[in-house]
Amino acid sequence: MEENFLFGFWKGRRFDRRNDASGALPDGFPLEEAREFNRGNPLTSIISSAGFLIFSGAEALPLVLFAYYDNVRRMSCGRCTPCRAGSILICEALKAAVLGRGCTVNWEEVRTLARQMELTSLCGIGASTTAALIGAIDHFLDDLKTTEPLGDPAALAAEKRYASAATAPCIEACPANVNVPRYIDYIRDGRPQLAEGVLLERYPLVGTCGRVCVRPCEKACARRFVEAPVAIKDLKRFAADHAGAPVSHLFAPEASLGLDEKKVAVVGAGPAGITCAYHLLQMGHAVDVFDMEEEAGGMARWGIPAYRLPRRELAGETDVVRALGGHYIFGKKLGRDFSVDSLLRDGYSAVFLGIGCALGQYLNLPDEDPSAEGYLKGLDFLLEIEHSQKNPGGPAPLHGDVVVIGCGNVAMDCCRTARRLLKSGRVIVAYRRIEASAPADPEEIKAARAEGVEFEFLSAPKRIIVEDGRVVGIELVRMYQTEPDASGRRGVKPIAGSEFVIPCSTVIASIGQKMDASVFSPEDGIRLSRWNTIETKADYTTSRKGVFAGGDAAVGAQTLILAMAHGEGAARSIDAYLRSGEPAFFPRKRLSRIIRKADLLGQCRPEKSFPHAERFEVPMLDARGRIEETPWKEVEFGMTDSDGWKESKRCMRCYRLIGVTTRDPIPGAEPTGEDTLPL
Structure with a gap:
């Protein structure tokens, strides 16, 4: 892609090859990533906290910048004036340039405004997004001083040629790409129902995950450079505990209406299968969930002891499948009572295998x-x-x-x-x-x-x-x-x-643990990897058309949060397959790869000082009581309102925003350009 790179400002350096094709190339960005965003569709630009890069075929610089800063404006939480007002004024200046009035804009004032946002904003949305604009004003001012209209300012997003992701170290570390700072914001504002809503965008087992998640987000949390990571898992449990009703009660009966005639069989009522069914039902597909046990939950139900995960909590979340109009079929085992092949012959249009590693x-x-x-x-x-x-x-x-x-x-x-x-x-x-x-x-x-x-x-x-x-x-x-x-x-x-x-x-x-491969027969047509897992592609498809797989069965014994991320991703692939027969594409997954390869987060150390604030310590039953008196009672207590508010204030909201434009429309991209699909 070297020959297609034109100009840009990246990590403090100016690059311009428009008049000299042998000019310097940007360090720290793998140019091969620009060759294709999705199949046959190259990047034409990328903008992030590191700056911007423009490739051949790109729209004019003001139009590309407007797409990005319009996202900044919409992402601004509005708590601090520099970002709230600054993002609006920056968008107005860039819109004027797009409409051919770039010469009338006082770009020095815009630069001062951007610099003020960078220095005084209270979170990463304002503080980390100004590098591209300042670089453009300092080094490519002539490209901004337009005198001819460049098109519709909203065209790139409307045509689905712009995709972006607001991210942070915790978001990238989470297999489900949960917007952690957003749900912590809602807790700080005293709105746990909305905090739970952010999590429900990804999976239904909110309280379950808030109790047993292995916390990859906390290992990445930038607050660890101050004193200790934010207690993200405990805040998740707080959202579930204080939301006011079990997850299954949040979905009204009318939510189950309008399911289509194409039925999907989900095999395995564990975290992957339940999450897959949850999203498919909300997409309008009829779903039957098969499991060899008599209760839902998979290893979360049968492998995690009750003193860590109360059964009532889990049941209140797994019942969401029924609330949405799906059906559980218990006591039926794959390979004994039915096969993959028989499900497809019996009228199911697609099958998801979330059978886990139960051996x-x-x-x-x-x-x-x-x-x-x-x-x-x-x-x-x-x-x-x-x-x-x-x-x-x-x-x-x-x-x-x-x-x-x-x-x-x-x-x-x-x-x-x-x-x-x-x-x-x-x-x-x-x-x-x-x-x-x-x-x-x-x-x-x-x-x-x-x-x-x-x-x-x-x-x-x-x-x-x-x-x-x-x-x-x-x-x-x-x-x-x-x-x-x-x-x-x-x-x-x-x-x-x-x-x-x-x-x-x-x-x-x-x-x-390992998967029980004996459940498959040659007629099923399911190819296994050398690790005795189900062989899958990036879109969760298997060797048998119409059959998808995820969770432990596809990657080996891993974590509950990864299984749920696979369940959502597989649901989106199944939906694409049922509606068009085309493979699904995940813009968010692609953006994460760019973020990782270009090291757009790094260690994300805070650049300004924060007052010391002790991390929340989980209160527990005393050791003697939990062993001798109430051995199966939940050991950990949750947060009080005061605990949740104090811990939520420790989040530094260290967002970063990445945006890309492409030559052709991006499958699966949102019309706004903001994409939040999972890995």
Whole structure:
């Protein structure tokens, strides 16, 4: 794309190849990304907090800038005068230029206005969006001083040749691209219902996610450079807890009217399947959701213990499928009661596979006996406990020491559940790496410790000791970290002669999960990857026409938030397939790739000082109470109104806005140019 780059201002430098094709090229922007935005449709410009770049085929500079700053105007929250008034005045100046009156604009005053926005705005919308305009005034003023009309100022957006995204580190880190600062804004304004509404644009399991999300957004939060990340997950729960009604009650019966005759079968009532059904029903498609269990929720229902996720909370959100006119068909298992092929032959126009990874794994140690009493797979252990909760006597107690192998989130659920069932003995977690390398949420490790769980890090299993058909111990070996390899990652190796034995009556293997591939037959035509997952394309299509897949079944055991993001994306692909037969295109996904490759966020360190404000600490039941007195009661308390308001004020609203124009219309783009489709 080098030959098509014309001019621009990028990261503080001016570039102009219009009269000299051998001129310098912009650093820090991968020009190959401009070759195609979507198939056969090149970029003609890009504008961001780094500046702007213009490629061949672009509209005149004032028109491109107007499309961007009109978005700035609409995105301005209006709380501070510099951005509220400044964005309007900038748009008026650019509109005058588009209409051929650029010579009448006092561009020096516009520059002063933009500079004031940059220095004094209270959030990133005003503070980070002025670089392109200032660069254009400083270096390409003649392009702004127009004397001929350039066209309709709103044409680029109306023709769907302009797409933009308001983003921030937290938004890009979230697999669902939830607009985190926006829902935090609503909480700060005392409007939790609207905060929940922002989340409901993406998925229905708001309170569920607010309790069990692994918080990738918080790891990216720029507030960590001040003192600590904003408690984003807890604010999400606050929105759900204070919205006033369960999600399923927010949809009136008339919402289920007008479903079309093209029915979609969703297989799996977990987070991916429920979210897919939720969006398809709102798009007007009839949906049946199949699940082998008797209740909805998938692994959120059967794999996450009630002390982390109350069943009533989950049920109030999974019922949204019925509220929207969909149907659950429980007790039916793929591969036993029906097949992918039979669903398509029985009249379903499309199928979504959200079957998850429900098979645990043994340790596969030398001479191990999977049938030994007391040797369990982590998921099987959790599923058995959940099913036994319905029995009159509840789950059976455990006696003797319990050793959990692994240190992921499932391992934490296993060890904390075992601790609640233990009548005598200890619960010990053994993990072959150091604690900092553990995939579990650090808060879960902290909670497990508070409940009395012990940890043996840098310890790997070597042999399960079995006598008379039952587990009596496990042999482990101490490990040490090797020097970092080329990627910077440290390996681990055993220390010769460091073997030791932990006598125990139960060993729980929690080293990962996999999909049950036996549910497919050759007639289904579903191709699997070498990782034993369903092979999918970027639009969630599979090798069988009309069949889509997402969540753990497509990418391996991951997270609830990623599964829900896949559910929404698959729903949009299915909708495109049912309406036109054409593959779906996701402008937001494409913009995220540009943001990442061009490093348009970087570390997003705050450029001005913020007063120190302590992060909200989640109050919990005391450790003794949660183990001995009410073991299945929810451990964490939510935020009070005061807590929510104080924590919401810690958000620095560090938005960045990216906008692109293209030669041809962009499939899936909004007429306003602002696109919010998920990954």
